[in-house]
Structures are given as C-alpha cells and as structure tokens.
Amino acid sequence: MQIPYEVSARPDTGLYNAKLGIWLFLASEVMLFGGLFSSYIFLRIGADPGYWPHGLLNVPVGTFNTAVLIGSSVTVVLAWASLKMRRWNAYWGWMLATIICGTVFLAVKLTYEWPQKFEHFGVFIKQDAFPKYEPYLGNKHLEEEKREPRLEITGHIHQMDITRDGKLESILPKEKEEAVSPSEADGVLSEEGVKLVDYQVQLDAINADPSDKDNDRPHFRQRAVTEKIAKIDAADIASASAFFPRHSSYFSCYFLITGLHGLHVFAGVLVFTYFLLFGKKLYLRNPEHMANRVEIAGLFWHFVDLVWIFVFPIFYLL
Amino acid sequence: MDEHPAPETPVHPQSPTVAHADDHKDHSHDAEHVSKHVKAYVFVGGVLLVCTGITVWLSYVDFGSQNRNIIIAMIVATFKAGLVAAIFMHLKEEKITIWRFLIFTAIFVFGLFMLTLLHHVDPIMGTTYSKHL
Numbered sequence: 043m044q045i046p047y048e049v050s051a052r053p054d055t056g057l058y059n060a061k062l063g064i065w066l067f068l069a070s071e072v073m074l075f076g077g078l079f080s081s082y083i084f085l086r087i088g089a090d091p092g093y094w095p096h097g098l099l100n101v102p103v104g105t106f107n108t109a110v111l112i113g114s115s116v117t118v119v120l121a122w123a124s125l126k127m128r129r130w131n132a133y134w135g136w137m138l139a140t141i142i143c144g145t146v147f148l149a150v151k152l153t154y155e156w157p158q159k160f161e162h163f164g165v166f167i168k169q170d171a172f173p174k175y176e177p178y179l180g181n182k183h184l185e186e187e188k189r190e191p192r193l194e195i196t197g198h199i200h201q202m203d204i205t206r207d208g209k210l211e212s213i214l215p216k217e218k219e220e221a222v223s224p225s226e227a228d229g230v231l232s233e234e235g236v237k238l239v240d241y242q243v244q245l246d247a248i249n250a251d252p253s254d255k256d257n258d259r260p261h262f263r264q265r266a267v268t269e270k271i272a273k274i275d276a277a278d279i280a281s282a283s284a285f286f287p288r289h290s291s292y293f294s295c296y297f298l299i300t301g302l303h304g305l306h307v308f309a310g311v312l313v314f315t316y317f318l319l320f321g322k323k324l325y326l327r328n329p330e331h332m333a334n335r336v337e338i339a340g341l342f343w344h345f346v347d348l349v350w351i352f353v354f355p356i357f358y359l360l
Numbered sequence: 361m362d363e364h365p366a367p368e369t370p371v372h373p374q375s376p377t378v379a380h381a382d383d384h385k386d387h388s389h390d391a392e393h394v395s396k397h398v399k400a401y402v403f404v405g406g407v408l409l410v411c412t413g414i415t416v417w418l419s420y421v422d423f424g425s426q427n428r429n430i431i432i433a434m435i436v437a438t439f440k441a442g443l444v445a446a447i448f449m450h451l452k453e454e455k456i457t458i459w460r461f462l463i464f465t466a467i468f469v470f471g472l473f474m475l476t477l478l479h480h481v482d483p484i485m486g487t488t489y490s491k492h493l
Contacts, residue, residue: 055457072465105412115408123398360426
C-alpha cells in the first residue's frame with residue numbers, strides 16, 4: 043500500500059509526513075535538553091561561592107569545534123539545496139563535507155578534550171586548612187578584589203605518598219610519563235590496606251601564583267602546568283578527583299550534556315553516511331523523496347548545532 | 361556529470377493526475393526558490409561564525425559582574441540560535457502547524473525553567489532563601 047503524503051505535502055497542513063514527524067521529535071528534544079539545562083541552572087545558582095569553576099576548559103579548542111559545527115550546518119543545507127536543484131555531484135560533495143565536519147567535532151572531543159580532562163587533577167581543601175594552603179589559594183588577594191574564594195588546588199599528580207599496611211611508599215610517574223595518571227592513583231588507593239598520606243601536585247599557573255591579578259580571570263589560551271609542586275596532606279583534603287563527572291556539579295553537567303550532544307552528533311553522522319552511500323537509488327527513482335530525507339536529517343542536524351550554540355558559552359566561557 | 365531524473369511519480373492516492381501536476385509545479389518553483397537562497401545560507405553561516413568570535417571576545421570583557429556577562433552572552437547565543445532556526449531550519453517560511461508545535465513547546469520549556477525558581481522561593485512554607493547555608 044502506498045502511504046499518502048510521503049513525498050508531497052498534505053493540502054490542509056502543507057506538510058509531508060516526515061516533516062511533521064521530525065518537528066514533533068525536535069519538540070521532545072527541546073524538552074530533553076531543556077530539562078538538562080534547567081538542572082544546570084539549578085546547580086549553578088545553588089553552588090556556594092567558589093564551587094562553580096571557571097576557565098577549566100580549553101576555549102580555543104571549543105571555539106574551533108563551534109566553528110566546525112556551524113560550518114557543517116551550512117554544508118548540510120547546501121547538500122539539500124543541491125538535491126532540490128537536482129545536482130547529485132554537488133550534493134555528494136556537500137554531504138561528504140558535512141560528515142567530515144561531524145567526525146572532526148567528535149574526534150576533537152573524544153581524543154583530545156575529554157582525555158585531557160581525565161589527566162587533570164583537583165584537590166578541594168578543607169575549610170580549616172585554608173591558612174596552611176594560602177600560598178596556593180590566594181584568598182586574601184581574592185577577598186581584596188571582591189572575588190569568589192578559591193577552594194581547590196589543581197594540576198597534575200607529580201607524586202602520591204601512601205602507606206601500605208603501615209609501610210610508607212611513593213607512587214611515581216611511570217617511565218616516559220610526566221605525571222601519575224589519576225585513574226591509576228585511584229586504583230592504588232582502592233587496594234586493601236592502602237592509605238593516602240599526601241598528594242604532591244604539580245600546580246596549574248593559577249595555583250602557582252594565586253595573588254597575581256592576571257590570574258583572577260580565565261584566559262583565552264590555557265596556561266601550561268608549572269614546575270611548582272605543592273604537597274597536600276590527606277588530613278586537609280575535602281575531596282580529590284580527576285576532572286571526572288564526580289569532581290563537581292560543574293563537570294557532571296559538562297560530561298552529561300556534552301556527552302548527550304556528542305551522541306546526537308554521532309547519530310547525525312551515521313544517518314548522513316547512509317544517505318551518502320545508499321541515496322543514489324532513491325534519488326534516481328524519486329529525487330524529491332531523497333531531498334525530503336536530507337531536509338529532515340538536516341533539521342535534526344541544525345537542532346544539534348543550535349544546542350551547541352548554548353552549550354559552548356555556558357560551559358567554556360561563563 | 362550531474363544527472364537529472366524526472367520529477368517525482370504521483371503519490372497522491374486521492375487524485376493522482378491533479379497531484380502530479382501540482383508536484384511538478386511545486387518542484388520547479390522550489391528549485392528556483394532554493395537557488396535564490398543558497399547565497400543567503402552561506403551569508404548566515406558567515407554571520408554565525410562572526411557571532412561566535414564576538415561571544416568569545418565578550419566573555420573576556422569585564423562588564424562589572426558575572427551576571428551581566430551571562431546575560432550578554434545569552435543574548436548573543438539566542439540571536440545565533442534564532443538565525444539557525446529561522447534560516448537553516450526554514451522556520452521563517454514554515455507552516456502554521458509547525459509553529460503551533462513550537463509555541464506549546466516554548467510554553468512548557470518556560471515552565472520547566474521556572475521550576476528552578478522554587479530553589480529560591482518555597483511557596484508552600486512561604487520561605488524565601490536569599491543564600492543557602
């Protein structure tokens with residue numbers, strides 16, 4: 043049986059079936075991301091002063107990814123326009139460009155941005171130990187500047203000292219590596235009979251020189267980890283974690299929302315790849331149907347771009 | 361070489377001949393319409409890229425308080441999102457049915473966001489929290 047209005051528009055609504063379907067789906071997607079964004083707002087408003095970090099993400103890389111996604115939105119709309127004008131070769135080129143953009147976006151996220159976060163380490167200091175770590179926190183300076191306090195010392199794990207069944211032991215970086223990986227450190231700590239004595243953290247610029255006015259606000263280009271090392275005793279630690287979701291509300295929001303967004307990008311790339319490789323048959327039989335399919339997938343893709351337009355400033359910039 | 365298959369086969373079950381004529385007319389009209397828009401799409405893409413640069417730049421300008429920076433960034437982001445929706449997603453020329461969907465979605469999303477206000481005000485106990493401890 044032929045399904046009506048599969049290609050041409052239904053006269054009363056002016057819409058073909060898939061157009062109606064995708065917009066209903068996008069409306070539900072708005073609610074999905076709306077829920078996540080509202081929990082972001084909730085957690086951020088509720089965060090005590092100093093508990094919402096700034097400047098932990100790599101802004102140039104985020105900007106690059108934003109540009110890539112905007113570029114892919116242009117190429118997918120051009121792919122659709124090419125089909126409308128019955129130019130298959132042009133369509134193929136633009137579609138390929140879209141897929142490449144989507145893949146680049148995902149590759150940057152999964153092979154660079156996220157792994158870099160997993161190697162970075164942060165220690166929240168207990169309140170009564172603040173004076174002891176003042177040289178790394180610089181809260182006197184921040185109070186003078188009327189800025190939020192700094193509660194955390196971040197950087198790479200240079201060394202971790204533990205006791206194993208009462209005997210002192212040091213965990214050092216593996217050969218050819220510059221720092222102890224936080225996952226590895228967590229692994230050691232979860233072993234039986236192991237107790238943490240201290241972390242020796244190779245400091246980020248902001249903790250190495252916390253009273254420098256230049257460090258009050260985040261910079262466009264992230265500063266490299268310094269050579270300076272701070273020893274943080276186990277007794278003074280409120281919590282310690284790599285930049286994993288459990289590090290803070292901020293990172294759990296970040297990984298959840300960018301993760302879900304990344305899955306959307308991945309789904310889009312899959313669909314586009316299908317259209318690229320297997321679209322010719324339908325195009326020859328009914329080019330308008332093929333154009334409609336690309337339009338629908340394109341609408342989804344633009345929505346994903348639209349979500350990123352909000353994700354980028356709220357996590358990277360503000 | 362580009363291939364140009366014939367316009368679509370009729371799919372209108374009620375009145376195939378009429379539908380065919382309509383589809384044909386629709387398509388040639390569409391194609392002309394689309395080709396006119398291609399330049400606009402590229403232009404809008406350029407505007408979005410420039411706006412991205414502006415958002416990044418503005419975030420490093422100190423407007424006096426974090427809240428002001430947030431508001432300004434959100435205005436730029438909303439403008440960008442509006443461009444994507446209106447031009448790339450063709451909402452500017454979309455049918456009323458779609459707009460109806462979106463108006464209702466907007467109302468519900470607004471309600472959802474307002475729920476976060478309950479964090480500050482508890483209407484049942486009548487308490488207002490200015491800063492939680």
